[in-house]
Amino acid sequence: MSNENVTVKSVQKELYELMIVLHEYCEKHAIDYSLTGGSLLGAIRHQGFIPWDDDLDIMLSRENFEKFAECFAKDPSDQFVFERDQWVYRARKTHKTEGFIPSIDFFIIDKAPTGKFKGKLQMLRLKMLQGMLRNNEKDGNYSFLYRVLIGVSSFLGKLRNKDKMFRTYDKISQWGRKGNGTEYGIFNDRFRLLGLRYGDWIIKGYTKHAFEETEFEIIEGYDKYLTEQFGDYMQLPPEQDRVPQHMF
Numbered sequence: 001m002s003n004e005n006v007t008v009k010s011v012q013k014e015l016y017e018l019m020i021v022l023h024e025y026c027e028k029h030a031i032d033y034s035l036t037g038g039s040l041l042g043a044i045r046h047q048g049f050i051p052w053d054d055d056l057d058i059m060l061s062r063e064n065f066e067k068f069a070e071c072f073a074k075d076p077s078d079q080f081v082f083e084r085d086q087w088v089y090r091a092r093k094t095h096k097t098e099g100f101i102p103s104i105d106f107f108i109i110d111k112a113p114t115g116k117f118k119g120k121l122q123m124l125r126l127k128m129l130q131g132m133l134r135n136n137e138k139d140g141n142y143s144f145l146y147r148v149l150i151g152v153s154s155f156l157g158k159l160r161n162k163d164k165m166f167r168t169y170d171k172i173s174q175w176g177r178k179g180n181g182t183e184y185g186i187f188n189d190r191f192r193l194l195g196l197r198y199g200d201w202i203i204k205g206y207t208k209h210a211f212e213e214t215e216f217e218i219i220e221g222y223d224k225y226l227t228e229q230f231g232d233y234m235q236l237p238p239e240q241d242r243v244p245q246h247m248f
Contacts, residue, residue, distance in 0.1 A: 006100045008244050012049045014093070014102040015056040016212055021079045022058075022091055022104060023216055029071040032206045033058045034219040036107055036186075041226055041233055048212040054244035059107040059186060061203040062174065065089075068106075086133045087169050087188050109203055112183040113176035122175050122187075123194055129169045130191055133162065196228060 026033055035043050036059035042050040049056075060068065069089075072082045080091045092103040113119055173187035183197040205220035219225060226233040236242075 008052060008054050011054045011100070011102050011244075015104065016049075018080060018091065018093055018102065018104055019056055019211075019216060020214060021077065023214075025077055025080075026068070026217075029067065029075075031060070031068050031071070032064050033060045033068075033217050034206060034222075035059075035209075035211070035216055036225075037229065040218055040222060041230060043209050043211045043216065043218055044222060044226065045234055047210045052242045052244055054246050055102075055105070057105045057107060059109055059202075061109045062111075062177070065106065065108045084166065087130060087166060089188075107186045108173070108188055109184050109198075110173050110187050111176040111179065111181050112185045112197055114179050114181040118175065122172055125172050126169065126187055126194060127191060129165055129172070132160065133165055133169070193229075198225070198228070 025031075034040065035057070037057045038050055038053050039056045039058070042048060042053060069082070076082075077094075079094055081094055082089065082091050084090075089106040089108075090103040091106070092101055113122055169188075182200065184200065184202050185194070185197055187194060189196075199221075201221035201224060202219060206217050207220055208215040209218045209222075
């Protein structure tokens, strides 16, 4: 999609078509997922996209994510590509065009490690790796000091093998997998959200919910999740904040 032709509506159309295909693929292979973030908020508050939103995200338990990756390796779709970018897996349409490429990000729900020290160490290492894996160290509206730290970590990342760093990132994300902890986190999420913790309700219970002209999966505990993320989530944000976040 060339940049001069990009509008919120055109991006939403691309994402909606892609999500229909992705949903059908998950149903075919009995894989549970849920819309997440602003996409889940849009489903509940608007029964579709938030009018100014320009992305679409899903979340999966580690078990469902691994099942998806295994199925895709054996039975790849001819309608979308499943790939990794930085520390996030995503799907995009098979036909790759120049300019802005709408894609659906996969956020993985992992069990959090027990113990404060191990939890803090996990966060520190993941945040460092995010800085080192970044494609653009000038990305984001951050303070001067934070931009310096991002620049330094991004420079250090250029000296190391990206694939090896990602494997390390994925391994650290699963530190709590064999433990007896009862909390979960999304450890390939955005930097500021890495510390959020959820109960096991985030991986138990899925239902279908209206989204535009069809239905996609959401977690039954959507109210707890959206309250944690957005507070009074049915309240519209101020007009100045109703802007797309990714297109430009």
